[in-house]
Amino acid sequence: TGSTAVGRQVALAAAANLTPVTLELGGKSPAIFDASCDLDAAVASVAYGKLLNAGQTCIAPDYLMVPQGQGAAIAAKLAGAMAQLYPRLGDNPDYTAIVSERHQRRLSDMVAEARESGADVTEVNPANERLGVSDRKMAPVLVRNAGESLRLMREEIFGPVLPIVEYGAVDEAIDHVNRGERPLALYWFGKNSANRQRIMRETVAGGVTINDSMMHLVQERQPFGGVGESGMGAYHGEWGFRTFSKEKPIFVQSRLSAGALLRPPYGRTFERLFRLLNLIT
Numbered sequence: 708t709g710s711t712a713v714g715r716q717v718a719l720a721a722a723a724n725l726t727p728v729t730l731e732l733g734g735k736s737p738a739i740f741d742a743s744c745d746l747d748a749a750v751a752s753v754a755y756g757k758l759l760n761a762g763q764t765c766i767a768p769d770y771l772m773v774p775q776g777q778g779a780a781i782a783a784k785l786a787g788a789m790a791q792l793y794p795r796l797g798d799n800p801d802y803t804a805i806v807s808e809r810h811q812r813r814l815s816d817m818v819a820e821a822r823e824s825g826a827d828v829t830e831v832n833p834a835n836e837r838l839g840v841s842d843r844k845m846a847p848v849l850v851r852n853a854g855e856s857l858r859l860m861r862e863e864i865f866g867p868v869l870p871i872v873e874y875g876a877v878d879e880a881i882d883h884v885n886r887g888e889r890p891l892a893l894y895w896f897g898k899n900s901a902n903r904q905r906i907m908r909e910t911v912a913g914g915v916t917i918n919d920s921m922m923h924l925v926q927e928r929q930p931f932g933g934v935g936e937s938g939m940g941a942y943h944g945e946w947g948f949r950t951f952s953k954e955k956p957i958f959v960q961s962r963l964s965a966g967a968l969l970r971p972p973y974g975r976t977f978e979r980l981f982r983l984l985n986l987i988t
Contacts, residue, residue, distance in 0.1 A: 708732070708765060710863060711888075711936050729940030729950050731765065732933050733863050736890040738768035738920065739880055739906065740781065741897025749896035749918070750781065753869075754788035756894070756920025758847060761803045762867040766892040766914075766921050769863060770870040772880050778873045782829060782849045785869070789847050790833040796844055797836045804843040805866060811843050814866040817859045818848050821870075827851040877902045884910045888936035894920055913937050 709717070714732040721728045738753050740746070757768050773781045793802045805811040822828045832838070832846040839845055847867040853859055859870055874880045884893070893912035895903060903917065913933040914923040924931060932941030942950050960966070968980055 710865070714938065729942065730933065730938040731931070731940075731942070732891060732936065732938040733765040733865065734890040734933070734937040735769040735863055735887055736766060736892040736894070736912070737770055737772055737884050738894040739772045739884075739896065740774065740777075741877075741895065741899050741902050742774045743899040743902070744896035744918075745898075746781070746784065750784045750788050752896070752918075752920045753894070754785055754792060757869050758789060758792060758802070758867055759921070761805060761845065762847075762869075763803075763806060763865055764921070766924055767865070768869070768892075768894055768920060769890070770860070770872055772872045772874050772883065775873045775875045778851045778871050779827075782827075782851055782871055785849055785871075786829060786831045789831045793833070793847075795834045795836065796832065796846055797834075797838055797842065802844065805845050806843075808843065810866065811839065811845060814845060814864070814868060815839075817857075817862075817864070818850070818868060821850050821853050821857055821859050824854055824857060826853040826857070877905055881906065881909045889913070889934045891933045891937035892916070892921070892923070911935070 708731045711732045711734060714730045718728055718730065738756070740749055753768055753771060759767065771781075793799055796802050805814065818828060827850065829849040830846045831849065845867055848869070850859060850868065850870045853870050855861075859868065872883065874883060884890075889911045891913040893906075893910060893915045895906050895915070896918050897903060907915065911934060914929070914931055916923045923929060927944045929943065930941035930946040931943045932938055940950055968976065
């Protein structure tokens with residue numbers, strides 16, 4: 708498990724030794740708000756899913772898609788939901804740090820690039836704390852109107868930064884998801900069954916949670932894994948047992964065997980037997 712880049716390295720090393728692999732990677736997992744969703748419940752769910760482990764989980768919502776014209780209002784609601792979950796950040800044991808200085812710099816550079824490009828950047832720091840000096844903690848950041856060429860929109864974020872993308876018709880949301888690589892997870896929020904079915908049928912993701920975040924990961928009666936850039940293979944329950952096992956078929960020949968009839972020299976008896984076998988199969 709890891710990033711797509713690390714997954715490629717693992718696959719190369721495994722190929723050199725003919726070692727089978729199961730890769731559970733990541734990618735840009737979208738969360739989509741339909742116009743029919745319970746907005747308060749959806750916002751609370753995405754705030755939780757995005758900030759769990761400070762966004763450093765493989766199935767964290769990478770970016771959020773919202774109906775046209777609702778970006779600013781939903782960003783404000785998200786800021787409020789995040790502040791409710793984490794009223795303080797620096798000394799809050801519920802809110803963790805970025806895993807390394809390298810990743811902290813990577814995230815900071817992404818946000819700086821977005822700000823310099825003219826995107827709307829909002830830092831959610833309820834107590835106005837000074838962060839990241841010695842503890843590598845990073846305040847949640849909401850980004851609107853980010854250009855698609857930005858690193859924030861091209862690379863997996865893996866941190867507490869959430870771009871918000873507005874869309875018009877459901878076709879636009881589907882097209883946006885399908886222009887990118889296939890993600891490990893997809894989240895859809897809404898009550899409109901027709902739109903839900905279109906999203907399910909016309910996009911591809913490793914797994915999906917409807918009207919919540921991340922919960923498909925903990926279902927032991929469903930397989931969990933990626934597809935394409937987000938991985939290969941699956942595990943959990945029976946799927947995990949089969950993935951990490953090798954079945955060894957064993958055949959024991961009986962004393963009474965017709966195997967000798969299949970050996971040369973071939974003649975009429977073999978031809979009749981061969982035709983009979985073809986008829987049976």
